[in-house]
Each structure stands twice: as structure tokens, then as C-alpha cells.
Amino acid sequence: MARKNFDEILKEFLDESSEGLQQLDTLLVKLEHERDAARIADIFRVIHSIKGTSGLLGLNNLEMLAHAGEDLLTEIRDGNLSPSKEITTALLQMVDSIRAAMELVAQKKSDAGFNAGGLIARLESLKGGQADRPDVSRKAPADQAGPEAEQDLSAAPAPSGVGAQHLRVDVSLLDKLMNMVGELVLVRNQILQLGHSNSAITSSSQKLHQITTELQEGMMKTRMQPVSNLWDRVPRLVRDVCISCNKQVRVEFEGGETELDKTILESIKDPLTHLIRNAIDHGIESPEIRRAKGKPEEGTIILRAYHDGGQVCIEVSDDGQGIDAARIVAGAIEKGSITAERAARLSEREQKGLIFLPGVSTSSDVTKVSGRGVGMDVVKTNTERIGGTVDILTASNGGACFRMTIPLTLAIIPALVVVSRGIRYAIPQVNILELVRLNADQAAIGIEQARGCSVYRLRGRLIPILYLHEVLRLKEGDGRQEQPSEGVNLVILQAGMHSFGLAVDDINDTEEIVVKPLARQLKGLTVCSGATIMGDGAVAMIIDVIGLARRAGVEVQNEAQSRTAAAAEHDVAIERLVIFRVGKNRRLAMPLNLVARLEEFPKHKLENSAGQLVVQYRGGVMPVIALAGVLNLESDGEGSELAQVIVYEKEGKSVGLIVDEIVDIVEERLTVHEADFHKNIRGRAVIQGRVTDLLEIPHISELWTATAQTVRGVN
Template identity: 45%
Template sequence: MDELTREFLIESQEGLDRMERGLTDLEARPTDSELLSEIFRSVHTIKGTTGFLGFKRLEKLAHAGENLLSLLRDGKLQASQNIITGLLQLMDGLRSILHTIENNNSEGEDDDSLLIGQLQELQQPAPATSATTHALIAESFPASTPSMPVTQPLHVSAAAAIDASNLTASDSTLRVDVLLLNRMMSLVGELVLTRNQILQATSHDPNLTPLSRRLDLVTADLRESVMQTRMQPVSNVFSKFPRIIRDLSQSLNRSVRLVLEGQETELDKRLLEAIKDPLIHAVRNSLDHGIEPPDVRIAAGKDAVGTLTLRASQESGQVLIEVSDDGAGICVDRVRNKAIERGLIVAEKAAHLSDRELMQLIFLPGFSTAEAVTSISGRGVGMDVVRTNVEKIGGKVEIDSQHGKGTSLRFCIPLTLAILPALIVRSLDQNFALPQSALFELIHLPFQQAATVIEWIDSNPLYRHRGNLLPLIFLNNMLSPQCEIKSHDASDSYIAVLDIDGHRFGLVVDNLADPQEIVVRPLSSVLKSIGLYSGATVLGSGDIALILDPSAIAARANIFTHTN
């Protein structure tokens, strides 16, 4: 495939992405001339280039769509629901041909005559009955539309496999092969490891200290720059949902208003791709089992049109993505009964769970409150897979619901997987890395005070901190259960106060070392099966340290109620 064709494929896919966003907006603004012109340009650009490249099948289909869009743009037709559906099918057809060209370097031999015929029929004026009446609503209301500065980070496109040596530049953007970016990120990781070792080796040499500090600053700047090239706005994923909402609304007889907020929030490309499928599942659940049909909503005193909100924000080194609806919500009593009925939890234990804890039962494998599994989704069916997929990338899932008022599903995702700031702690004469994203506070615990400030309730240690009792986990004892917990050791220790899903506990460690930026390495299957670690890293001293997983530690110690 030559460079011109590769460039054509990338630009055409980007044009179709803009067309998809425009078509879902067009349903709410069928007479918006500016919107119609933008959609027309997307198809016109594809058709204009295909003739030069010799893609006759693509040219013929784009030409049929261009004729229909020309009538809409000139005001001779008005964008009805049927016309928008036809244009979405056109977009799917064009995208399919582009994928065939990308994979096979040819257009394929499928017949597009049926779709072309449908587009030609839509060019005929429709009766004036319900051309613009929509029983279903799928609107997108962005909270803000950020401007695109010329200093925008590198725009990465994986639409075509471009050789690392082949770069396509314009005045403000540069397309780079994703494989090249991955290689750059790996090299930066190695540089960070080397930087850490040099800093430690030269810490007591006054002649080398200025040079090592300079190396530290340059490495940090380079790391940040390379990471920025991998960052993409969540709008790249959010933009797919107006079409999904429209299609599902029609098939489920729902009226839905889609609200998009925080689309400018950025996330590592790899993580953005990994979160797409869990988000789609959450949205499908919201429409199928959350938002009620219009007549049911009206009977309940609600607006006939339901609201589904996709919201993204950045907090404390993490990206929070929330899917919330104002639908029927989840009845905790029904959740409890279903879990007992399916043998997922015993009645005695279920009776002592709070509403928040009961809600977490929907993430158990095999749980569902749906009376029948539909072709769309089932509330709970596959939710264990959603949680598993999110946890694979170092994230977590939270759910809140009020019966009759709606449900919110929150995904907490790390900004990147490659390099993390961590606190180095010691236990059993070994180093461990503790991600700083979970660290709330550090407390020095002199051995003379341990006996008075640590209290014991049913063999569970608690630390009285600012008037509250903080559950404690002794890392020594967790790593080596035969190691007896001693609160009167003649040595100081430290309490790392960790925050997990809004719950706090203290991890007691023997000692602390300086914080480091660590490069995350995958675990072997043996260490992964232990369930207490999220990865491994090499410290500046050259020693290998395991990366502690605070959520897994809390679950293992039963600090909070768990259902597994």
C-alpha cells in the first residue's frame, strides 16, 4: 500500500467519525445548515479522492450519499428519522469498504446496489405527516467544546499500519505509528530506571550531584512529553455513544437524552481502548434495565425522556468516568434475595451487609436480577467481566443506586500503566512499592506509644486517629502469617493511611525509603496468583521490589466486608 492510500484511509476514517457525530446531532437539529454542510463535506471529500485512487466501488456509494446530502443541504429535503437512518447505513457501508481496502488493498466484491437503491428512494420527498416527528430522542449535549490549540500534543492514529520511518506532517499535527510510540515509552522506562540508579549511586558525591540532578530534571521532562504523545481525549470514545444510544433507543422503545461532560479529559491511548467495551456494556445496561419506557416514566411522575450521562474528570492521578441514568435504579432487597437464591451468599451474612455492600453483589459471576436475559443486556450479566477487565488495567469499579431514581457506575482508571509515583516501604527486610495514588497520609508510630494508641477489638488492631478508629493491617503478618503481631517491639514503625473506595485503613510497615518513580513490570503467574501484588519494579539500588495492591490487601484482611 502506497503512502497516498494510507493517508487517504486515515483522513477518510476521521471524516466518517465526524460524520457519525454530526448525524446523531442532526436528529435534534434537522434544519441546521452548518451541520448539514459538515456532513456533506465528509462524504464529498471521500468521493472526490476515490476517483483519483481508482476505488470505483467506494466512489459509487459515496456519490449516492452525496446526492442525498446535497438535497438536504439545499433545503429541498428535511432530515427525517428514516433519512438519518439511511445516512448512518451509508456511513457503515463506507467504513466497511475502507476496512477492506486497509486489510486487503482492494475494495472487495460485495454488492452495494441495495443500499444505493435505498439512498435513491430517500431522495424522493416524503409525505408531510411525520417527517420531523421523533418518538425517540437520542441527543448529545456536550458540557463544553474545547478549542484545539496549535500546541496540541501529537495526534496518534492507528487506522492504518504506517512504517515507523513514514511520518505525515501538517502545520500543527504529526501522525506517528503507535508501535513507534510504544517503543519510545519502553525506552523512557529504561531511562527512568537508569536515572534512579544514578541518583542513588551519586547521592554522596558532591562533584556528581549537580549532574545527576540535571539528569533527573531532563528525564522527568522527557517522560512527561512522551506520555503526552500517548494521551487522547475521552471524546474519542464518547463520540461513539450518540449512535449507540440512537440505535438502542429505537429497538427498546425508549426516549433518551444523552449528556456528555468532560470530553476534553485525557487518558493513555491503551487505557482508553481498554475501557471502551466496559463502557458500552454499562450503557447498554442503563438503557435495557435502567431507563424505563416513556409510559412507565410518566406513570411514575418522571419526564418521558430519560437522561443518560457520560461524565469524565481527573482526580489525584486518576481519571474518573461515570455512567449515570435517572431510571428505575436497583432494589437492594431484590439484590439480596437473588444472591441468596443463586447460592452466591448465605442469608446470615447477607443480613449484616449495608446497602452499599449489597450493591457490590451484582459484580459476582452469575448474578442477575433480570427476569429474562435479553439480546441487549441483563443487569448483572457480564458485570463481573466488566469489573475484571477494568481491574486488569489497574482500575476499579464502583456502583451507587437509588431504587426508583437511577444508577451510577464509576470507573476509576490510572492515567498510565507504564510509570507510577510510589512510596518505597520495608517489611520483613524487603522493599515494596506502594502506589501513591492510594496514599492519604503517613503516620510515624514510636514504639513507646504503640501500646497506648493501638486498641484491640476481637483480635483486630485499631489506631485511634483524630478521634476515629482506623483499622490496621500489619504488613509483616500479612506476608508471613506465622509472624506474630507485636505491638511492643522496641523499634519505631510507620502507618501508611490508604484510601480505598472512600474507606480508609492503616498499613503498618517497618520503615520508609524515599519516594521513586517506578517502571511497572508484569508479574509471573506464580506471584500473580498470590493476589497481593499488581506488578514488580527495579529500584535505584538495583533491587527488585513487588508493587503492593492496596485493594487486594484490604480484601485479604477482611478490613471491609467482602463477598468473594
């Protein structure tokens, strides 16, 4: 019994101390910049309680270290010493060392073998010529902190989250509850499918439906944690990196209260660390250069978190030299990741995107911190693994800004259910680009063999084809025997920088699935990221698209190699275009890289504002232009309830272009013929065997205020 008590106390001690240590990092770094009695009192409280409890638990080596740190802090508090860089470094080392000791204690339930003699000696020597006063540390913390600090203690309660309004709940309990809610969701789905004729049952099941949905939402919230939990570690990181590369950097935080699912928070830890390191090492210039450029010597990194349409954005922006697209392109060409011809055709944004290719670095020299070209592809891969994306923006001050857009939760995700050899698999929707169905004849022609690999010509571009049953080596009779249907179903997937087609026997619906982690025995199964229970109670594994691609060696291929030889030889002006129709038989095209999104709006959602047609879109108001009006064409989409809109984005502003029909997205070598019949048409070309007008986008976008009167056509 006594033993159990000891274990419980020990666990509590470890839990509390790890929270305290996390604060210490931030507090010590702040203290270095600004001496503040309240801060010192906070630091004291943490160190003192570690010292006290470790003494109580017989962790004497740990106690001695905490004691030495406390002594040094006493000198700082009393004003005998100021928290110099050297002292702060030593104190931070003490925090690290205590952390290491804690891990040891967690494993062995004792601190035997933990030796911080060197660090203790260093802490003592920093204390300087002060007389040794071992009795000081034996006093209670209030005695030490003095009246001023004591006041601060009462004013600012310990920010550990333990108060009357909060409970400390074991994460495993929450996970269990979350699982049960997931179950409830499945049972609810089954009951709803029964569709009973008895009205009492129907109304009860409706109620069940509603309560379950609310319960699910409530449960999700319990797993949410503010981003600031992650950011608490940042000041310390920044300080360490700054010292090792001689930079001066200040960090600012915005939106730390933004909440994310705990597991997601965990998985963005590494990408965020990489981004911050890169920002300091590559983004922010050295103080001398900054002075020469007329910038403040101290650089600024801003971490910003905010909600955006059901997702969370986390930005890391700096006021440094920005990203030099030319240098990235040169690096990528040198590594053979891309050909010079292809690179020249990329937009600047696409060129900057090359930074995410493995091995590409903007830095000419490798530093201890970064420059090996491994960080950024890790950022991209890790972010995509949790269903997020990374974008590079240019900050208004010319610095770089990296934006991670991530889902709120991983527990329930939309997924496509596919069938291979009678076994169902779920593929996360976020990885899917499009679905292609080839009938037997098309498959015979369309799927070609190149060096033993199956490839498919998707709009002129060769993409590798993987057969799911082959990659997974499904044996005959593994599932219910089912003759594959005639033809081939391809799920076109994006895995990092590469896309590939996954051939499956059948494609079912898209469903919201409850993600369950795999058992310990299956941890090595990199082709699957989890499992889920389908509506009929059967288990389906969730495909890890990146893991699958890696398994099949898709990532071994370079972007340049995957293009057709013909295209690589003389593709002078391949463009990716959106083909659409306005009016009868009038085909138009615009470059895909100018298109932010393709949307459908119900016609009644289009509103008039100051003579301008607008629509409420993503929390803002977006002007829309009817292309038929601009081009003096007769729209034939008036009978339809829905308006087809191409969203065009420029300088952060969105404009919607109403068309009658989105026809296709193509990749073509264009031969542009002059056409000067309309200033908004830059020329015409033959695409897919048909004459297509090329829209002159810059004119269109500037036009939208001027065309306010011409939009009557669609109302």
C-alpha cells in the same frame, strides 16, 4: 516507487477517513434531531472526500456507495427530504458499511469483493420520486454545499486536529520515545544510587534527575487524549440501543476535555459501553411509565469526566428508576453467589455492589441489549485490570450513577517486588490489600488444609492461599537457588470480588516501575501483564493478579463457601470493626463500613477556622474532631508529630476523627452489653479478649459543629 506512493496515499486516506467516519456517527444523530446547514456541510465534506479519493484510488465499489449516500444527502440539504429516522438509519448503515470496506481495503489494498448493492438500492429508494441526477455528485463539494454552508466551512475548520499547531505523530514513535524515557529513568536511578563523593558529579546528577523527571512528565502528556475521543461514539450507541428497546434518551456530556493515557482510554471503551447500555435498558423507564411517574418522556444520561486527586473519574448517571438493592440481593441468592443470612447483614451499598458478581442481573427478562448478567462483572474486571475501581452511587434525582475511578497512566505504576524461588516479580500496588508475615511457628498453626487447599484464617475469615512458585510451576533451578526463609510471607490480594493470599519467599520494597508490554510470543501468558527492568538491570515480570487467581481457580469458589463453616452456621452479628485507642488503655471500635479512610496528618496541618478544627484534605476543607475531647478522655498522643485520623463520610461530607492509635481491623461476632455512661457510646463488647467501647457514630457526626469548643485538647 510508484507502488510505494500508492500505499502511502492509501494509508493516509484510511487514516483520514476513519477520523471522518467517527464524526459522521455523531453528526448524523444530531442531524436527526435538528436540521442544521453547517452540520449537513460537515457530513457532505466527509462523504465527498471519501468518494473523491476512493475514485482516485480505483476503489469503485466504495465510490458507488459514497455516491449514493451523497445523493440522498443532497435531497436533505436542498430541503426536499427531512432526515427521518429511516433515512438516518440508512445513512448510519452506510457509515458502517464504508467502515467495513475500509478494513477490507486496509488488508487487501483493493475493494474487490465489497458489495453494497442492497444498501445502495435502499439509499436510492429513500431518495424517493426525485429524478435521477447522476451529474450532481460529480460537482465539487463547494458547489454542492452552497454559499451558506461554505461560510460555515470557513468559520469552523475541519476538527481533525491537523493545523499549524498540531502534528500527526505515529503512536509507535511515541511508544518508542516513552520507552527511551523509561530507560533514562532507570539509568538516572542507578546514577543516583552511586552516591558519588565528587560534588560536581553530585550536582550534575541532581540536574539529570530533575530534567529526567520533567522529560518523563512531558512524555506522558504526549500520550494523553481527551475523553471526548471516546464519547464521540456514544450518541450513535445510544440511538441504536434506544431503537432496539423502545426508549427515548438524550445524552449530555460534561468534562470531555479531561485527558487520559491512550491505552487507558482504549481499555475503558468496553466498560463504558456496558454501562451506557445498562443505563438505557435497565435504568431509564419506557416513555409510558415515565409519563405516568410525571417525568419527561425522554430520559437523560449524563456522562461526566473530571480529575480527582491524581486520578480520573468517569461517571455514567441516568434519571431512571435507580437500582433496586432487594432485587439484586434476590438475584445473587438465587445464583448461589451469597447466602441469605450474609446478604441481610450487608449495607445497602454493599448489597448494590453484588451487581458486579458474575451472573447477577437486575433485569427479570433478557433483552437483546442486556439482562444476561454478564455485563457488569466485565465492567468491574476490565476497570480493575487497569488499576481502577467502580462505585455505585445514587443520583440526586433517584437514578443510578456508576463511577469509574481510573489512574491517569499505566506506563509507570507503584508495585511491590516479591521473590519466589530466587526470581523477582512485581505486583501492582493497587491489587494489594495487606501483607502478613508468619514466622515458622505461626505458619504451622495458621495455615490449614481444607479439602486439599491451603487456607489462612485472616481475622476469622478463611482465605485461600496460593504459593506463587506452585501456580507458576517454577522448576527447581529456574532461578538462583535460594533457601526460602523461615516462615511464610503472605501478600493478601484482591481479585475482583475475591481475596486470596499469595505466599512468596521474600518481600522487597515498593517501587515505581516502568511497565513494558510483553513480546508477542508471551501474549497467552495470562498470569503476567507485562515486564519491567529493575534498578540492577534485571528483568522482572509483572503479575496479573486477576489472571493469576483465574489460573489457580480462586474465582471458582463462591463468597459463601470461603467463609468458615462455624461462621456460616451461627454468625448472628458479625461486624467488621476498626479498633482504635483514645487515651491510656481506652479501646474503642466503630464499624468499618462507616470509615472512608484512615489518614495521618502532621499536627501543624490542623488549622482553626471559626472555632472549628479543620484540615485541608483532597482539595477541600474537612472538619476534624478530637475524640478525646468529645469523650472527656485524656489524650496521650500529644507528644507525637502526627495526628491519627479516621475519616468518616456521610452524604458526601467528610469528617475526621482524631484518635491516639489505630489498633486493628477485626471481624467479630459481637455480643453488645448495655452501657449508658455516655451518649456517644452505644455499648461495649469484648473484642480480642478486651473490653471495647462501641462508638455511636450518628451522634458524633452531628456533633461536630457543637464540639468546636472542646477540641482545644489537641492544640
